[in-house]
Amino acid sequence: MSPDGCAIVTGAARGIGAASARTLAEAGWSVGINYRADSEGASALADEIVQAGGEAVAVQGDVRDPDAVDAVFARMERDHGPVLVLVNNAGIRADGLAAQLGDDDWDEVIATNLSAAFRATRRALGPMLRARFGRVVNIASIVGPRANAGQANYAAAKAGLIGMTKTVAVEVARRGVTVNAVAPGFVETRLTDGIGKEALGAIPARRAGAPEEVAACVGFLASEGAAYVNGATLVVDGGLSA
């Protein structure tokens, strides 16, 4: 199902973003695989999707730059119609105890994980309202609603993302637009490299999640079937925060 429009996944060259792009392509969406630096990864993913019979294109653009975000949207709109699905996935971490966390590490994480998602959402909403259909899925985290020492910046950004999700959802709900969040727990991606595997013992599922397991939830929230799910945060953490 892709009603005369397309999808954009930010930070989609690898990890949860890449898996989400695959899932949306399988559901019939033309997908813009946005990336900042990993052009090789993004192009390989676009090729893979096209070879599997889907439609995808790698689109460079640093989400922290409002003009770049606008250009990514304009490119997709020109070639594939209005952007009706937006997955705000681009994210970084720069960990450190709050007492020693530098301004740059604070600012960069907020800029990438929260402010960029807001700007992309703002850019997406007009055409979605007009289409009377839209799906924004924000990739949050269980860190934010829950504490995680060493991630005050990341937690603030992700909690902010969940707050933004709820408020934007109620603003646009009556036009068939939904805004939801997915909150992954420990998922094996490059972002979680270096986090001790001993942490897995605390997860009821006794394993890390796979990016595809998060992408499946993104696919659901982007689907027609999730039309009445709005402002929600879907936790995908193997039971960790249950």
Place this chain on the structure above:
Amino acid sequence: MTREATNESVQKVIFDGLEEVGAEPAEITRTASFEELDVDSLDVVELAQIVEDEFGVRLEGEDMKGLERVDQVIDLVVARA
């Protein structure tokens, strides 16, 4: 492609747009207020999107603040185009 923004073309797009967001066609005039037309803030956002799609004129939140009547929006779009 966007079209030329004349008084007439902008009025037509705005009138059609108001109908699209749910205003009663018989009540849409140049001097009607958004309040009279039961057009709320989200409708105005959609109207701004329609204007952008048709004329390539981007109306930000700041621009729309203080606009209460249909002709004020038409004049703004014509001036900006």
